[in-house]
Amino acid sequence: MDIKYFDNAATTRIKEEVLEEMFPYLSVEYGNPSSVYSIGRKARKAIEEARKQIASLINCKSYEIYFTSCGSESDNMALKGLSYAQMYKKSGKDHIITSKIEHPAIINTCKTLEKQGFRITYVDVDENGLVNLNSLENSITDKTFLISIMYANNEIGTIEPINEIAKIAHKHNILFHTDAVQAVGNIQIDVQKSNIDMLSLSGHKIYAPKGIGALYVKKGIEFERFLDGGHQERDKRSGTENVAEIVALGKACQIAEKNLDQYHRKLIDLRDYFISSIKNRLPNIKINGSMESRLPGNCHLSFDNIESGELLLKLDEVGICASGGSACSSGDNSISYVLAAIGLPSNLAKGALRITFGDYNTIEEVDFLVDALEKIVNPYKQ
Numbered sequence: 261m262d263i264k265y266f267d268n269a270a271t272t273r274i275k276e277e278v279l280e281e282m283f284p285y286l287s288v289e290y291g292n293p294s295s296v297y298s299i300g301r302k303a304r305k306a307i308e309e310a311r312k313q314i315a316s317l318i319n320c321k322s323y324e325i326y327f328t329s330c331g332s333e334s335d336n337m338a339l340k341g342l343s344y345a346q347m348y349k350k351s352g353k354d355h356i357i358t359s360k361i362e363h364p365a366i367i368n369t370c371k372t373l374e375k376q377g378f379r380i381t382y383v384d385v386d387e388n389g390l391v392n393l394n395s396l397e398n399s400i401t402d403k404t405f406l407i408s409i410m411y412a413n414n415e416i417g418t419i420e421p422i423n424e425i426a427k428i429a430h431k432h433n434i435l436f437h438t439d440a441v442q443a444v445g446n447i448q449i450d451v452q453k454s455n456i457d458m459l460s461l462s463g464h465k466i467y468a469p470k471g472i473g474a475l476y477v478k479k480g481i482e483f484e485r486f487l488d489g490g491h492q493e494r495d496k497r498s499g500t501e502n503v504a505e506i507v508a509l510g511k512a513c514q515i516a517e518k519n520l521d522q523y524h525r526k527l528i529d530l531r532d533y534f535i536s537s538i539k540n541r542l543p544n545i546k547i548n549g550s551m552e553s554r555l556p557g558n559c560h561l562s563f564d565n566i567e568s569g570e571l572l573l574k575l576d577e578v579g580i581c582a583s584g585g586s587a588c589s590s591g592d593n594s595i596s597y598v599l600a601a602i603g604l605p606s607n608l609a610k611g612a613l614r615i616t617f618g619d620y621n622t623i624e625e626v627d628f629l630v631d632a633l634e635k636i637v638n639p640y641k642q
């Protein structure tokens with residue numbers, strides 16, 4: 261059976277050009293980048309080239325990029341790295357502000373930091389998932405050293421008002437980190453224009469393999485490493501570099517930068533076509549999240565008479581891959597905390613479906629999806 265893949269927020273299929281670029285570093289170019297001989301130097305050069313490609317995509321200097329093993333590690337490195345720096349220098353600052361709809365890589369890092377004595381405020385979002393800027397500013401105290409708000413939400417696709425949040429943070433001399441794992445490569449990001457101090461990104465959301473990520477840290481910001489060992493990544497992240505995947509991430513960023521406008525347009529066209537077709541056939545569906553400030557490839561919708569688990573299984577029977585939101589997709593039937601935070605009634609939260617488009621999707625696949633959804637949902641008299 262042909263797979264129709266509509267879960268590009270979960271992961272993406274590696275691009276051929278990316279595979280081709282990384283492959284030599286899994287075979288003939290196997291040198292350790294810390295070695296002085298020629299194959300070692302070649303690996304080092306490839307890493308530095310990838311660093312430049314990533315820096316170019318988000319408009320920072322290449323020495324401001326640190327490689328990690330994934331987006332989750334980048335988030336841990338940012339939050340723990342800054343927190344431990346405050347602790348070691350006994351600044352007395354112990355307060356972080358984040359939101360209620362962050363990815364578990366942020367929420368659970370905050371939970372760990374709470375156990376270690378840090379205080380965390382989880383600010384509310386409105387019914388579209390937008391962070392309330394007044395609550396954010398009102399929760400700042402003289403102990404706050406960090407605001408961490410995601411660039412775009414992984415479930416409902418809402419893009420947060422990043423420039424305004426950075427402005428508030430800097431007005432109060434607070435650092436601003438953003439988890440941009442869902443945003444990088446999908447929308448234009450400029451860390452200088454937006455005044456971002458730290459930014460997390462991940463390879464497998466942008467057609468590179470799983471297991472590679474990066475953290476941007478603005479020059480001059482002090483942070484502690486949390487993985488001890490050798491001196492790699494300027495002493496901030498030990499471990500022999502994953503050269504092949506670093507090269508892959510660099511290539512994926514280069515492709516993303518080159519094609520960004522065209523890719524953005526393509527995703528919006530697919531999504532808008534899907535929304536108008538599905539609304540035509542099933543007028544009672546509810547679209548969740550902001551329509552004005554939203555990732556181009558995201559459509560998050562709710563049905564009030566079928567539960568996500570059943571819907572996903574029936575879609576899978578006809579070869580369609582989609583998601584019910586993070587909690588549901590892992591086989592857990594509880595309501596997603598993101599949907600609870602936007603105040604979605606529980607029947608609609610239970611019937612949530614996340615469709616996320618990518619570069620390989622076609623209009624014909626969207627037609628197939630809409631037909632399948634109508635057939636599955638209609639017997640329930642939607």
Ligand code: PLP
Pocket residue numbers: 269270329330331332333335363365410412413414439440441442462463464471472473
């Ligand atoms: N942050 C967000 C917003 C995500 O969507 C994800 C992955 O889904 C992550 C962090 C974690 O990234 P990784 O899977 O590379 O650890």
